[in-house]
Amino acid sequence: MHSPIVDIKNLIHDKLSIAHWQINAGQKACVVGRNGSGKQYLDKMLIDDVTLESFERFVVPSPEQVKVVSFETLQEVYENELKIDETDITDCIDDGTPARDFLPVNQHQNPLVAQFSLSHVMDKGYRLLSTGESRKLLILKALLDHIESPHLQLLICDNPFDSLDLKSVNELSDLLNTLSDYGITVLLCLSNRDDIPAWCEQIAIIDEGKLIDLSGIDEQQIQRQLESLMTDELADVAWPEHLEEPAPYPHDYLVELQNGKVSYQSDIIFSELDFAIKPLQHTLVTGANGCGKSTLLQLVTGDHPQCYNNKLSVLGFARGQGESIWQIKKQMGIVSPEIHRQYRVSCTVLATVVSGFFDSIGVYQQVESKHTDIAKQWLAKIGMLQYSAKLLSDLSFGEQRLVLIVRALVKSPYLLVMDEPTQGLDEVNRHRVLKFLQTLDQQQHSTVLFVSHREDEFIPMFKQHLAM
Numbered sequence: 001m002h003s004p005i006v007d008i009k010n011l012i013h014d015k016l017s018i019a020h021w022q023i024n025a026g027q028k029a030c031v032v033g034r035n036g037s038g039k040q041y042l043d044k045m046l047i048d049d050v051t052l053e054s055f056e057r058f059v060v061p062s063p064e065q066v067k068v069v070s071f072e073t074l075q076e077v078y079e080n081e082l083k084i085d086e087t088d089i090t091d092c093i094d095d096g097t098p099a100r101d102f103l104p105v106n107q108h109q110n111p112l113v114a115q116f117s118l119s120h121v122m123d124k125g126y127r128l129l130s131t132g133e134s135r136k137l138l139i140l141k142a143l144l145d146h147i148e149s150p151h152l153q154l155l156i157c158d159n160p161f162d163s164l165d166l167k168s169v170n171e172l173s174d175l176l177n178t179l180s181d182y183g184i185t186v187l188l189c190l191s192n193r194d195d196i197p198a199w200c201e202q203i204a205i206i207d208e209g210k211l212i213d214l215s216g217i218d219e220q221q222i223q224r225q226l227e228s229l230m231t232d233e234l235a236d237v238a239w240p241e242h243l244e245e246p247a248p249y250p251h252d253y254l255v256e257l258q259n260g261k262v263s264y265q266s267d268i269i270f271s272e273l274d275f276a277i278k279p280l281q282h283t284l285v286t287g288a289n290g291c292g293k294s295t296l297l298q299l300v301t302g303d304h305p306q307c308y309n310n311k312l313s314v315l316g317f318a319r320g321q322g323e324s325i326w327q328i329k330k331q332m333g334i335v336s337p338e339i340h341r342q343y344r345v346s347c348t349v350l351a352t353v354v355s356g357f358f359d360s361i362g363v364y365q366q367v368e369s370k371h372t373d374i375a376k377q378w379l380a381k382i383g384m385l386q387y388s389a390k391l392l393s394d395l396s397f398g399e400q401r402l403v404l405i406v407r408a409l410v411k412s413p414y415l416l417v418m419d420e421p422t423q424g425l426d427e428v429n430r431h432r433v434l435k436f437l438q439t440l441d442q443q444q445h446s447t448v449l450f451v452s453h454r455e456d457e458f459i460p461m462f463k464q465h466l467a468m
């Protein structure tokens with residue numbers, strides 16, 4: 001019989017309450033909750049980063065024995081990389097700390113590096129890594145640090161399968177399943193029921209700050225509890241009004257790329273790519289982590305320097321013909337992990353949504369009341385109107401992402417570029433976003449370019465599928 005590694009009884013706090021929750025050493029546990037339900041606070045509590053007010057029993061490993069890998073920790077690493085950016089000092093582009101330097105020196109040859117499909121990015125700077133690559137790197141780091149010097153008792157992975165391709169999801173899942181062999185207890189914090197691995201031995205739910213351990217109740221009851229946790233209470237909120245009736249798209253194609261190529265020195269990300277999008281030909285892009293999906297989308301949005309080396313026309317503008325990037329972006333809504341990372345200005349939720357009308361990070365001009373009205377309607381549609389005056393940075397990662405999605409939608413753009421938009425969203429919010437897209441499809445105005453790894457997002461509205 002294993003002793004409990006986490007044992008909490010009658011904990012009462014304004015952000016989190018727990019009647020009784022126990023995880024035994026070596027047990028494979030998960031906590032399922034909606035965006036903003038308190039998972040992030042739970043993570044902090046388990047690494048001893050909050051002041052507890054009242055509890056009967058509170059047993060957790062010491063902070064150095066616990067590791068959290070989450071979107072928030074990824075963002076911290078990214079911001080730290082920006083702080084230590086030496087571009088200004090050395091006068092050459094600093095791509096960030098090489099991936100290999102995140103790992104203990106003695107472990108560079110560990111077979112797990114290849115097992116995570118990371119060998120080929122070991123010399124790349126952190127800021128060049130794709131979303132999936134950077135997630136895998138941090139999980140691998142936690143594991144190799146432990147192998148190097150065993151210290152870890154509890155590994156908390158927040159939505160670890162988000163942004164990973166199917167092969168990596170399966171490999172990571174298998175690996176997490178074997179971590180008890182290394183003496184590590186795994187706790188997954190999940191926002192989607194489909195992500196609960198078959199090997200998970202214990203489920204708890206967290207709902208509006210209340211954690212309920214479902215141990216000891218039968219499978220049917222567990223399913224019922226999870227079902228009611230993931231019920232959409234906003235299904236009937238009206239679709240926001242348009243600012244004005246948008247004009248029909250005036251060209252034959254929104255995007256035309258001929259013989260597309262992106263390479264870095266000898267490293268060819270893709271080549272000979274012919275790709276076009278006609279009006280209302282909603283397009284799904286899929287492919288393994290690092291295959292170049294975001295790169296392709298950045299070509300389209302004009303955010304990749306190699307868009308000028310390519311024969312590319314976007315929204316009626318041939319690239320490199322003197323068009324301004326802002327002319328093009330005016331007709332585009334964009335949501336991506338990159339924008340989320342960059343949205344670090346101190347900005348309220350309402351201003352963030354309004355900034356979608358101006359394609360800016362933050363708002364720097366006079367805002368008309370019609371813009372504010374539409375933004376508020378959108379916030380009501382996602383159930384976040386009451387957060388209007390809050391700072392974006394004070395929301396959970398998933399809540400921030402939802403706000404950034406409606407930021408991309410507000411102006412009814414001709415082209416909606418969505419790079420893994422639902423990353424970090426809970427099941428209910430993900431389905432809301434997919435429903436938004438289906439409504440957009442019915443309106444016959446915006447065309448969607450969408451990257452996803454999740455097969456349940458490959459919905460019939462997509463008329464074209466580019467598998468890279």
Ligand SMILES: Nc1ncnc2c1ncn2[C@@H]1O[C@H](COP(=O)(O)OP(=O)(O)OP(=O)(O)O)[C@@H](O)[C@H]1O
Pocket residue numbers: 121124128129130131132133163264267269287288289290291292293294295296
């Ligand atoms: N400046 C650069 N120099 C070298 N390699 C780069 C550079 N910028 C990006 N890369 C590499 O290009 C590859 C493609 O990156 P991209 O972000 O397009 O992948 P992706 O298909 O979107 O992956 P994911 O599914 O993980 O988000 C990655 O391996 C990345 O490390």
